[in-house]
Amino acid sequence: MDTALLGTIVVIVTAMIFNYTNGFHDAANAIATSVSTRALRPRVALGMAALGNVVGSFLGAKVAATVGEGIVSLPSNSASLVVVFAGLIGAIVWNLITWYFGLPASSSHSLIGGQVGATLAAITLGIDGSVKWGGILEKVIVPMIISPVIGLVLGYFVMIGIMWIFRRQPPGKLNRGFRYAQPFSAAAMSLGHGMQDAAKTMGIVVLALVVGGRQTDYQIPLWVFFLTAIVIAAGTFSGGWRVIRTLGRRIIHLDPPQGFAAEITASSVLYVAAIGFGAPISTTHTITSAIMGVGATKRLSAVRWGVAGNIVTAWVLTLPAAALFSLITYYACYLVVH
Template identity: 50%
Template sequence: MLLESALLAVVAAALVFAFTNGLHDAAHTIVTSVASRALTPQVAIALAVLMNLLGAFLGEGVARTIGQDIISPVHGGDGLAVLFAALCGAVVWNVFAWYRGMPSSASHALVGGMVGAALVSSSSVDWRGLATSFLVPMVVAPLLGWLLGYLIMLAILWLFRNTAPRSVNRGFKLAQSVSAATLALGNGLQDAQKTMGIVVLALVTVGHQSDYTVPKWAVACAAVAVSLGTATGGWRIVRTLGRRVSRIDPARGFAAEAAVSLITGFTSLVWHAPISSTHTTTSAIVGAGTARRLAEVRWPVFVDIVKFWLLTVPASGAVAACVYGLLRLTGL
């Protein structure tokens, strides 16, 4: 009975994490279309909620990676304590980043929490899996975001070099209706699955299932929780990404959205790697901005954002380790 209660606590914490994930990551999902005025904030949020919900049902490869390749918790109550502490670390960081208005990574916060809790417990970290499934994508995805954002914007500038700016803006405002939808779809493919992976890992830990197949109820709950978080908007971070990093017009918004959509689609459906869609979007915005000239980007702001990124894993890991220690001290 006590083990079942602990399992319910972990599932509840996972859904809270999914909500804060949606709250935090809603910003990068809607920022390019709102900043360019291609969509109104209300329409952008409604579209993001719908496509996030749909994306959550289109795969489970990332969920399996989170469940299998990061840590190997012991079975029973101690394993659940590790997962609960990891989720607490991630939630605390997500709320802190949202409060500061900084575009951080809920995915990195979750993995940081898992590693931090595992290191102070009897669980073990799969260092090989962590390197191949997390560290490599963590570095590659933002770099690809910058490169693709730059190249797509460069192609747009060349193809429409003789077209009136007003006509270009009008055309890409229409195109952003599609690219914003695919961006939100990719976000649903990525972010909802991370919650699913934790829920499955909890079920395996207590012996409710032996494989890492995601139950339909876990898919539905994660999808709804992320979508509810997305519906709240995350306007603090929207202001940072939409106004402080680089000016976003419809063409740049389309370039960034197209770049991120390609990357999240590939990493979710082919590579099955958990990436930070927030980092990737931020980098794509910078890449699209630098296609015109380097001065288009406010580099001091971007450097501050990168510093915040680097704090995510150690900070969430430290919080998770402290929570695990408190759970052990209190005998929970």
């Protein structure tokens, strides 16, 4: 087996490990609100989220293209495969750290930060490559700032609308009705997660195939769709209970109408970003901000802003932290090889 082929296989396997951690780390994105409101049993919710991830992955080609060819530029050789590998390791490390502390940080931005950090490390050692700062600003940084704001504001007004429309309904009847509706909003959320997060891993796999000399364009092979979908679904089904508890209960205790409003808001933002712009936004940022916006309709003090502050800190740290871990990983790989 030639070196380039072996390196490509190693990178793809590593990408699937990241994909699995993405699944169990971000399972909370799709099901936390439905589980916390008791609209769905945990295992049923996880199974539905896994299925949604499978279906959604086939709809995320635009996002995959952005991640695969819009973040970094690398030549087709074995040295570039080491860069992609180091980027994935940095993303996996940050995913596991934030999962351990129950912080719903962005797996998407871990992946992007990892690729940027590894590429910068390679450049300092004279390896060909470049970071596409314009693409990162347009497709990552701007959406990273805008999407949580939209989620917060839209979640607030969607909940206000629900409260006004159903203002004459008895609370018990209203809760029962929205508990029946929540499986549909949770399904929409899990589909959006597949469109975004599974697609990002597909983009990295295609990048590995290109720099490893296995293909010359950034088209996604059919087997990549299936492999990525199955692995992220398996990760989702394993559950990320630490993060689920944070999103479902520690920010605010949601009732069924609030859970429905948060999920509908977040899934709408994910669809528009993926289908309309191919922007790899964070499902974590989007659903968390939607929960905050919905919760604020009760009263501002109903949201545990201290917990929210810790989450926002993790958001801010994700890109540079994943980049740092990837940079260290790349230097370590370089020392071993040389």
